[in-house]
Amino acid sequence: MSSTEIIGLLVIAGFLLVPLAMGAVASRKATATAEDFFVQGRGMGSVAVFFTVAATWWSAFAFLGSNASFYLDGPLYWTAIAWNILFGVMYYLVGKRIWFHGRRGGYVTPRDFFVGLYGSRKLGTYIAVILLVFTLPHLQIQLTGGAYLMEVASDGVLPFWLAGLLFYLVIIIYVWSGGLRAVAWTDVFYGVLLFTGMISAGIFLVGEVGGMGTMFDQIEQVRPEHLILADGDWMAWISMFVVTPLGAFMGPQMWTRMYATKSPRLFDLMPFLLGLAAISYVGSMLIGNAAVVLDPDVDQADQVLPRMLLDYAPIALALVLIACGAAAAMSTANSQVHAMAASYTVDFHEKYVQKNLPESRRVWVGRWAILVFSAIAYVMTLYVPGLLVTIGLVAFAGLAQVIVPTLGALFWTRASVAGAVSGLTAGVGSLILFTALPATVPAPFASGGAGLLSLLLNIVVFVVVSLLTRSRDAGIMARISSRARDFDDERWAADDADDSDESAERSAAD
Numbered sequence: 001m002s003s004t005e006i007i008g009l010l011v012i013a014g015f016l017l018v019p020l021a022m023g024a025v026a027s028r029k030a031t032a033t034a035e036d037f038f039v040q041g042r043g044m045g046s047v048a049v050f051f052t053v054a055a056t057w058w059s060a061f062a063f064l065g066s067n068a069s070f071y072l073d074g075p076l077y078w079t080a081i082a083w084n085i086l087f088g089v090m091y092y093l094v095g096k097r098i099w100f101h102g103r104r105g106g107y108v109t110p111r112d113f114f115v116g117l118y119g120s121r122k123l124g125t126y127i128a129v130i131l132l133v134f135t136l137p138h139l140q141i142q143l144t145g146g147a148y149l150m151e152v153a154s155d156g157v158l159p160f161w162l163a164g165l166l167f168y169l170v171i172i173i174y175v176w177s178g179g180l181r182a183v184a185w186t187d188v189f190y191g192v193l194l195f196t197g198m199i200s201a202g203i204f205l206v207g208e209v210g211g212m213g214t215m216f217d218q219i220e221q222v223r224p225e226h227l228i229l230a231d232g233d234w235m236a237w238i239s240m241f242v243v244t245p246l247g248a249f250m251g252p253q254m255w256t257r258m259y260a261t262k263s264p265r266l267f268d269l270m271p272f273l274l275g276l277a278a279i280s281y282v283g284s285m286l287i288g289n290a291a292v293v294l295d296p297d298v299d300q301a302d303q304v305l306p307r308m309l310l311d312y313a314p315i316a317l318a319l320v321l322i323a324c325g326a327a328a329a330m331s332t333a334n335s336q337v338h339a340m341a342a343s344y345t346v347d348f349h350e351k352y353v354q355k356n357l358p359e360s361r362r363v364w365v366g367r368w369a370i371l372v373f374s375a376i377a378y379v380m381t382l383y384v385p386g387l388l389v390t391i392g393l394v395a396f397a398g399l400a401q402v403i404v405p406t407l408g409a410l411f412w413t414r415a416s417v418a419g420a421v422s423g424l425t426a427g428v429g430s431l432i433l434f435t436a437l438p439a440t441v442p443a444p445f446a447s448g449g450a451g452l453l454s455l456l457l458n459i460v461v462f463v464v465v466s467l468l469t470r471s472r473d474a475g476i477m478a479r480i481s482s483r484a485r486d487f488d489d490e491r492w493a494a495d496d497a498d499d500s501d502e503s504a505e506r507s508a509a510d
Contacts, residue, residue: 002155004315005155005157007315007319008154008157008319011322012150012158012323014323015327018186019170019182019189019334020170020174022178022185023173023175023177023182023185024174024178026178026181027177030179033363034108034345034359035108036179037362037366038179038180038256038345038366039256039259039260039342040180040181042260042262044184046262046266047188049266050269050270050273051184051190051192052183052187052188052335053257054274054277055188055191055327055331056187056257056335058328063145063197063284063305064302064305064328065141066080066284067287067291067305068288068304069301070289071291071292072301073233074227074228074230075228075229076229076236076240077240077281079237079241080278081278082241083240083241083242083244083245085271085274086241086242086245086246087245087249088270088272088274088275091249091258091267091270091274092268092271094249094407094410095254095258096264097410098258098410099259099264099267101116101117102258102259103259103492108259108346109252109343109346110127110128110250110252110255110343111124111127111346112346113255113406113409114127114405114420116476117472118420119473121351122417122421123405123417123420124347125347125351126424127402128343128348130401130402130424131251132340132343134247135336135339135395135399136340136373137394137395138251138332138336138395138399139333139336139373140380140381141329142330142333142377143164143329143333143377143380145302145326145328145329146163146164146167146326146330147160147163147164147167147381148163148303148306149323150163150167152303152306152310153319153322153323161382164378165378167330167333168375168377171330171333171334171337172337172370175338176370176371179366180260183334183335184260186331186334190327191331193323193324194280195280196324197283197321197324198281198287198324199279199280200283200324201287201321201324202283202285202287202290204312204321205286205290205313206289206290209290209293215286222293222296223296233447235444235447235448235452236448236449239445239449239450242455243451244393244396246400246403247395247396247397247451248396250400250403252336252339252340252343253336255339256339256342264490264492287304287305287308294308295308305321305322305325306318309321309322333377337370337374337377340369341366341369341370342366344373345366345369346362349365350365393451394431396451397431397451397455400451401423401424401428401454403455404420404427404455404462405424405462408420408466409480413477414467414471415462415466415472416465418465418469418470419461419462419464419466422465423458423460423461423462423463424462425461426457426461427455427457427461428454430453430454430457431451434450434453441453
């Protein structure tokens, strides 16, 4: 075995053992309740919240896909700076209200929110299905990116299928044992690796081409079109700016984090903190553009980062930075599989398979769901290929559809169940059509705007049908208005009288 293979295996071993150790410690602090396993008893602190939100939001889509996008499309991916700010603003304006309703109603999943604020079990279940379906391909991205990086780091000693299996097993073990607490703790570790890795890799590679000025001078000579936003890219830029943050924000793993947050004050800081963290994309820009100079003929753009590092960096540094990329993948995968397991347990198993589950059984059902969803994503990783950014944009576009009934529930008194169902059906149906038959996308949306068009169709149908149909129950609207007043007055305590009424209503709806 060569020295490269030995170093690679040691780096991988460290990368896998650290989260296992953190998961073991987290499990000792856990209690045998579903609320602790799924939302950490609603007591997650500020540091853990920021890192788990940021590390979950920044995935293999960001760490590998961003480099590929800068390499292929030049400045198009700079929209990431704008969408990070939009994500932070949404987390503050909408996420804080979701947190408040979740605390008042004892919500665990997104379905709970929609049943509570619309009074419709069917709508809640419909949305839960949409979230699960479109989260799976995004989970696939993480396993694909992580498995590929582990294969590269081991110099092929770990083949893709085995690397993916190890990646999947480690996630299962620590999430199984420690629940959301283990996920949040490991995300602090992953978040540090992610941010430092992106910047460090970019600085090193741009140094290999003689500095930033030299890099851009050479690109201007050999590929000047790479330095400007192409005429046909403006729609893709707008679509990515809108769809990507909305899709990430509506992912079930983000709902879990909003419910789990201990203090509302952190929501106020998220726009600034996430905007500041977005500076790390400078590293992706440097990596992608340096690769244009160093190797303009990379066949698989998703491999730009590991190829450049292995070709130009000292082997130890290259492998450590590659492990940082795997951290980006695992920090999102662990959150997604945990949130999907919570959704299955609370939204489906307890409602349709085994009602009145005892507390300990709820946790075990969630653990087995973690195993099943991870296995499905692993099979998809092996047999459903695709460019990480492409798969990610479709997944985000599907998840983004849920923002429409969410905003309607919070801010529009005329929002109706029929409007929400009709809008989601129009949005998701058109997205599936546009993805399967790209030729059906009309201009000007044909150039990367299919996701945005489907979202606009959702909004139009939602508004029109809501205006033509019966609005929500008066009792629900009175409860929402009461909560809104308490929210505006910063009455954060969760012991208001409407809690018991809410619980009773949710039980009746289910």
